[in-house]
Amino acid sequence: MQDLRGITYDEFVILKQKDFPEAEGDLSKLLRDIGLAAKVINREVNKAGLVDILGMTGTRNVQGEEVQKLDEYANEQMIKYLRAGGQCCVMASEEEEDFIHVDDEHAVDAKYVVLFDPLDGSSNIDVNASIGTIFSIYERVTTGIPTIEDVLQPGNQQVAAGYVIYGSSTILVYTSGNGVNGFTLDPTIGEYCLSHPNIKTPENGKIYSINEGESNNWTQQGVRDYIHYCKEINSDEKRPYSSRYIGSMVADLHRNLIKGGIFIYPATQKAPNGKLRLLYECNPMAFLVEQAGGLANNGFVRILEAKPTELHQRIPIFIGSKNMVLTANSFLK
Ligand code: AFP
Numbered sequence: 001m002q003d004l005r006g007i008t009y010d011e012f013v014i015l016k017q018k019d020f021p022e023a024e025g026d027l028s029k030l031l032r033d034i035g036l037a038a039k040v041i042n043r044e045v046n047k048a049g050l051v052d053i054l055g056m057t058g059t060r061n062v063q064g065e066e067v068q069k070l071d072e073y074a075n076e077q078m079i080k081y082l083r084a085g086g087q088c089c090v091m092a093s094e095e096e097e098d099f100i101h102v103d104d105e106h107a108v109d110a111k112y113v114v115l116f117d118p119l120d121g122s123s124n125i126d127v128n129a130s131i132g133t134i135f136s137i138y139e140r141v142t143t144g145i146p147t148i149e150d151v152l153q154p155g156n157q158q159v160a161a162g163y164v165i166y167g168s169s170t171i172l173v174y175t176s177g178n179g180v181n182g183f184t185l186d187p188t189i190g191e192y193c194l195s196h197p198n199i200k201t202p203e204n205g206k207i208y209s210i211n212e213g214e215s216n217n218w219t220q221q222g223v224r225d226y227i228h229y230c231k232e233i234n235s236d237e238k239r240p241y242s243s244r245y246i247g248s249m250v251a252d253l254h255r256n257l258i259k260g261g262i263f264i265y266p267a268t269q270k271a272p273n274g275k276l277r278l279l280y281e282c283n284p285m286a287f288l289v290e291q292a293g294g295l296a297n298n299g300f301v302r303i304l305e306a307k308p309t310e311l312h313q314r315i316p317i318f319i320g321s322k323n324m325v326l327t328a329n330s331f332l333k
Contacts, residue, residue, distance in 0.1 A: 009035055009172060009183040009192035016176065026087045027160060027176065030112055030137065033085035035172055035192060038133050038164040040081070041074045041119070042185065045166040048125050070125055071095060074118035074133060088114045090146035092311055094280040099151050099311065112159075113138040113150045117280040120163075121248025130167035132250025136284035137161065151311065155283030155304035162288065165254050173199070173254070175291040180257075196258070201292040205260025205321040206238060209245045209252045217268040220299070222332035226264075229331065249276065253285055253319065257292055262320040262328060266299075274298075274316035278308055282317050295325040299332045 004012065013028045048070060075095040082088045083102050089110040092099040094117040101107060114137055121131040137160040140150045162174025170185035172192045182196030208230045215224055230241045244261070246252050252263050265274045276282050286296035286303035296303040296319035306315055318328050 003197075005194050005197060007194050009194070012181065012183070012194055016178070019178070026111055027137070029085060030082075030087040030114070031160060031162075031174065031176075033081050033087065034078075034114075034116075034135050034162075035164075037077045037081035038170075038172060039185065039190065040077045041133060042164070042166055042170045044070060044073055045119075045125075045131065049128060071119040071122040078116050078118045078133070078135075082114055086110060088112050089140050090150055091115065092151050092279065093118060094120075094277055094312075097311075099146075099148065104145070107145050108143075111139055113140050113146065113153070115151065115279045115284075117277070120250050120281065121246070124246065124248045124251075129246055129248060130165055130251035130254075131248050132163045132165040132254075134163045134250060134281055134284050135161065136279065136287070148311075151279075152308040154307055155278075155286055158283060158287045158304075161284035163250050163254070163284065165250050167251060167254070171195070171254070173257075173288065175288050177287075177291065180288055180292045199257060199292050201257050201289065201294040201321055202260030203293065203322045205256065205262065205324055206241045207244050207256055207259060207261030208241050208324075209243070209256060209261060209263040210265070211245060211247065212243065214268055217270060219267045219269060219272065220332055222299075223264065223266045223328075226328045226331040229327075249281055249285065253289070256320050257289065257294070260321045260324075262318065262324040264319075264328065265317050267316045271314065273314040276314060276317055278303070278306060278313045278315045279311065282315050282319075285319060286317075289319050293322065294320050295322050296320075297325065297329065299329055 010032050013031050017028045086106050087110050089107050091114045116135040120134050124131055138153050138157050160176040164172045171182050173182040180199040183192035184195040185192050232239050265276050267274055282303050289296050298316045318325050
């Protein structure tokens with residue numbers, strides 16, 4: 001296969017479009033609009049450490065301008081670029097209670113529905129830990145002005161999904177259902193360049209990621225038993241595994257996707273359906289991880305087959321290296 005390493009994300013997206021002769025380029029344009037919005041968000045994220053100089057959020061900076069919260073800013077940029085791009089008929093954001101309309105012309109003519117978490121892991125901004133933007137794309141299922149039916153589709157109907165991690169470098173990772181590719185933003189030219197072609201997650205990993213401080217609150221004894229298993233000494237099976245948890249799903253999953261591992265956000269006493277949102281976090285990540293050869297379920301049912309009934313629905317999640325997820329599931333039976 002041709003080595004495309006180094007080509008830009010925009011070029012790559014157009015190249016991939018040629019695999020679908022009937023494609024009109026709308027999805028390619030939409031993916032590029034999201035990449036552009038993420039570059040603008042990235043620029044502000046990079047300035048987050050300068051709050052003492054530029055002003056704390058909610059206050060006025062030295063120029064007398066209002067300093068906005070980064071997650072609100074990221075939300076506005078996603079909406080702005082998606083509206084301007086014209087490929088999106090309706091969107092929904094983790095930051096907004098209701099779904100978001102676009103102007104009537106595009107609402108009727110545009111083909112795609114975009115759901116996103118504009119700045120996931122935002123409680124990590126203060127301490128410079130990695131955060132990210134997650135997106136999920138569907139084709140609409142109604143005609144005319146879009147309805148909630150367009151937004152509440154099961155994850156297995158996604159046509160593309162991805163995330164941008166704002167970390168030690170900024171990387172955009174996406175799938176359109178034919179493998180997973182990662183592009184690192186080269187700040188000197190302002191372009192994402194293919195750096196992680198055809199990502200495959202290892203079938204077995206050595207990392208488990210879960211908020212273990214909550215272990216007494218987990219509602220399933222099986223989760224406690226599995227974590228105990230991860231910590232047992234068994235040199236034949238290369239245990240104990242390593243525990244790694246940032247508290248930013250994009251960062252935790254990105255690491256596990258590359259190195260192999262399992263990420264779990266289980267049901268807890270406080271959050272009986274887990275904390276993470278089906279539409280904005282779990283579905284797009286499940287699509288990506290499955291495309292990379294991994295698995296994602298709620299312990300019993302594949303995440304991508306869960307039927308959404310409301311915009312901000314939550315679901316427990318077990319996601320990552322195939323054999324680790326299967327083993328974790330076996331403890332729940
Ligand atoms: P924030 O956006 O409020 O930081 O939440 C991040 C998140 O939704 C997800 O990215 C993390 O994996 C998860 O919450 C961490 O939750 P806990 O702090 O309960 O472990």
